[in-house]
């Protein structure tokens with residue numbers, strides 16, 4: 425039997441950066457790791473708190489996505505051994521499903537000698553996730569400006585401005601994308617459409633040129649945040665006031681419930697902003713974990729195709745972790 429085995433590291437992501445609904449994404453330095461190899465019988469090894477409730481049979485997203493890659497490449501490998509450890513919280517708006525999809529695509533493609541191109545992987549990932557911003561960010565890293573017309577996915581990757589930092593407030597409750605999409609209207613006014621086109625373009629230009637002062641004016645949305653705020657107590661207050669507490673801009677991360685603030689790392693505002701985010705959510709009865717993050721610039725990384733590259737401490741990742 426073919427004993428090939430690969431390992432990938434894939435970043436979390438934030439989608440809908442402000443007005444860029446289904447369009448602007450950014451990779452974040454929180455990661456999931458997947459190891460995949462051919463096997464005689466399919467087996468899963470899932471480690472860590474974030475994998476709780478994830479299936480350990482052939483209905484697992486990672487397995488299903490790998491099979492799609494093999495199908496598209498015209499090869500047949502129905503049995504796989506898959507290990508996964510993740511620090512990306514599930515169903516919180518930090519792109520856990522996109523990272524699972526991108527990690528599985530990259531691992532399966534590496535196992536079969538990179539049969540599919542990056543563009544093919546991006547389109548496959550987008551068709552599965554149905555929007556390109558999370559998957560584009562996890563695949564390419566950095567900031568991604570992306571579009572999807574149901575057939576072709578396009579993306580341009582931007583290097584994040586060097587001083588750009590990120591604070592996320594991750595509420596203790598889960599909110600699935602499915603549920604958060606149900607509160608969105610079927611139609612919007614021309615006025616709101618123009619508002620978002622203008623602000624999204626402005627934000628992309630501000631990020632591309634490193635104009636941090638423009639972010640507070642650009643990071644405004646009328647397509648999804650006003651409708652989703654009913655699902656997240658304290659969100660309206662945070663969106664209205666975070667810039668008074670040192671944020672460059674603030675938004676709902678993906679479909680929520682995580683709230684994301686952009687910061688200038690040279691500005692020394694993070695401690696005050698962290699307090700503001702925690703206290704505001706607490707006043708609304710929500711406990712939240714606050715993380716100080718940075719954009720990831722690497723995107724998905726593949727380690728060891730054919731043989732396992734030394735120096736990547738995969739075993740250490742799940743050593744001491746409870747296997748679910």
Ligand SMILES: Nc1ncnc2c1ncn2[C@@H]1O[C@H](COP(=O)(O)OP(=O)(O)OP(=O)(O)O)[C@@H](O)[C@H]1O
Pocket residue numbers: 437438439478479484485486508513514515516517518519520521522524558599600601602677678679680
């Ligand atoms: N490693 C994984 N293996 C299998 N399924 C996963 C894995 N990671 C995520 N999922 C699936 O994705 C679901 C979460 O997707 P969902 O789109 O609701 O939230 P999210 O991706 O964390 O946030 P957002 O898309 O708003 O950024 C989980 O409930 C689970 O079904």
Ligand SMILES: N[C@@H](CCO)C(=O)O
Pocket residue numbers: 439440445446447555557558601604605648678679
């Ligand atoms: N753009 C998506 C991101 C979540 O997957 C949404 O907001 O519904």
